[in-house]
Amino acid sequence: MKKSIYSQLLICYLLIGVVCFFLVTAGGSYLVEKKLEHSLSESLYQEANSIASYNTVKHNISSSNLDAIKDTLMAISTFQNADIWIINNQNEIIVNTGNKNASAPPVLLENFDPTAWGGSYYQTGDFYGYFKTPRLSVIAPITSDMTTKGYIAVHYQMKNLYQQRSQILSVMHFIFFLVYALTFMLLLFYRNKVHKPIQLIIKATSEYDNGNLTYRIPVKADNELGYLANTLNYMTSIMNQNGEYQRKFISNVSHDFRSPLTSIKGYVTAMLDGTIPPELQEKYLKIIAYESERLEKLTNSLLTLNELDVKKRLLHMERFDINETIKTTANTFEGTCTDRKIRLELILSGRELFVMADLEQIQQVLYNLLDNAIKFSDDASSIVLETTEKNGKVFVSVKDKGCGIPKESLSKVWERFYKTDASRGKDRKGTGLGLAIVKEIINAHDQNINVISTEGVGTEFIFTLEKAK
Structure with a gap:
């Protein structure tokens, strides 16, 4: 396992x-x-120079009686916690505060050479072999009449x-240990605030990889x-919803494809094996054609939805006259409306009303x-198509006087494959995708669409478009 x-x-x-x-440490x-x-060498060197400048020291260094000098040096030695020596020109230690024997004779310091110190005023060591343990030593000359004594x-x-x-x-x-x-504490903070959430x-990613999209990450940090x-x-909640939608989508597609395919296969097989006699085949061929038309319509609707998804709603925005587009679309239903004696009433704002939208997709919406x-209008009824403009928006309304939509179904009419009971009874060829396509297109334009419906009275769909400048 890799280290964290x-x-x-x-x-x-x-x-x-x-x-x-x-x-x-080192x-x-x-x-x-x-x-x-x-620091100590500077302090001791200043003390040594101060002692060397005493007149008592200068005048008595050659005297055999140095008791007066030694008492003074002993006091300074105690204060400095150091041994003080007076060395004469013969390299003899004539005063040594470290020696308790006051009558001790002078001690010759062999190899003592002040000139070898050069520019340094202190040394560490045994001081020419005199001490058994290392010392920090400084020396200062005692001068009188320009002569070193x-x-x-x-x-x-x-x-x-x-x-x-x-x-x-x-x-x-x-x-160091306090700071360490x-x-x-910073490491603990990282562990609790960063490492554990990671x-x-x-x-969670492992759970998602195993297909558990319902897992939620319990991280509550600002x-x-x-x-x-x-x-x-x-993201995973949306993916889970999409997964549910896909399963429902496949189930609905399978159901809507299975029914006509079963009918077509059954009738064709019956005609081939002679179960349906030749004189009845025309009747069942019409049923097969009817079911084939239903399959074609369903396939075209699915292709339209797929195209909207694949193109990521890339729109070809252009300026066009919505009134003229409504007239053109209405003309395509002239034959159907004539057969059922349905009257199309166009209440259009002005002779021309230009909008900025994707012409082809808005034609699909109107269609x-x-x-x-x-489909939901009664024979010999009327359908009103109306345009109005307000606050830089164009409102397009399609209003029928049909059976209406149940109140509990109003929020579901935009769902793919959704059909009300009235829809299933009126037209078995309906795919339940028409309004889903309308919703996708209007949303792609960043516009709104609403539905107002009362059972037994009729239904009105109203959508907005951006008015062209």
Whole structure:
């Protein structure tokens, strides 16, 4: 299994902690030690120069009685926590505050060479082999009458400096672990606010991959991940609805195709095997032609819907006269209306009324609505087609005086394959797709269509179009 981002971040966090601790311990120790050395050496060098400038020291460095000088140096030594020496020109230590024996003879310091110090005023080490433990040592010349009469040497034990360094490092370690612990809070925040929601989203994708489109991501966050979860939930709900629609669609198509195909197959088989005698074949051939027409109409409607979906509602917008289009469409139903004595009344606003729309698709809308109105109208009744304009919109109305639509069915008339009981009784050739096509086209134009109907009185469909400028 691949490592998660959280585990990778945790490993990086631990590695960074180890590296940073090493840098604080090693690098910090070195830097602190150098800083303390520099600071202490400056302080001790200033003290050494101050002692070297005392007249008492200058005038008594050659004297055999140095008790007065030693008492003063002992007080300074205690204050500085360091040993103070006076070294004469013979490289002899004539005063040593670290030696408790006041009558001790001078000690010769072999290999002592002040000139070898160069520009440095301090050194660390055993000071020419005198000390067994390292010291921080500074020297300052004692001058009188332009002559160097000796040196003041101050020695500070390095173990004391190391103790100071350890104390400072302890503080640095405490601050480091405090900051490290606080940064771990960021890791916990990431785990709770980012990693867990991502895991839930990954689980959801696995559920979707297995076909469970009803799964909902339980992420309630007011951030990008919450937005993503809500988007995925919405998307899958739409996909689930589409899946339900597809299953219903296939079921309806299968049902509407099966019935005429069964009739056609049955009658053809009966004629072939002689069950239907030749003198009755004309009757059943008319039924076959009727059912074939029904299949053709259903197929054409399905192709129209598919074309609307495939083209993603790409419209060929143009300026045309809606009044003239209504007249042309009405003329195509002249034969049907004459046979049934249905009167078409055109109440059109002005001689011309130009709109901006897809002419071919609006013709389809008018054809479907008028065909629907004629289907549900009684013989010797009238259908009114009317246009009006208001607030930059053109309103087109198709109103019949037929049987009307039941109130409970009004919200369902736009569904594909939906048929009211009245529809099934009046025209078995109806596909239940005409109004679905109308709705798709009007929605593609970003316009509205409404239906008003009363049972036993009639039905009116009203849709809007954008008026051409």
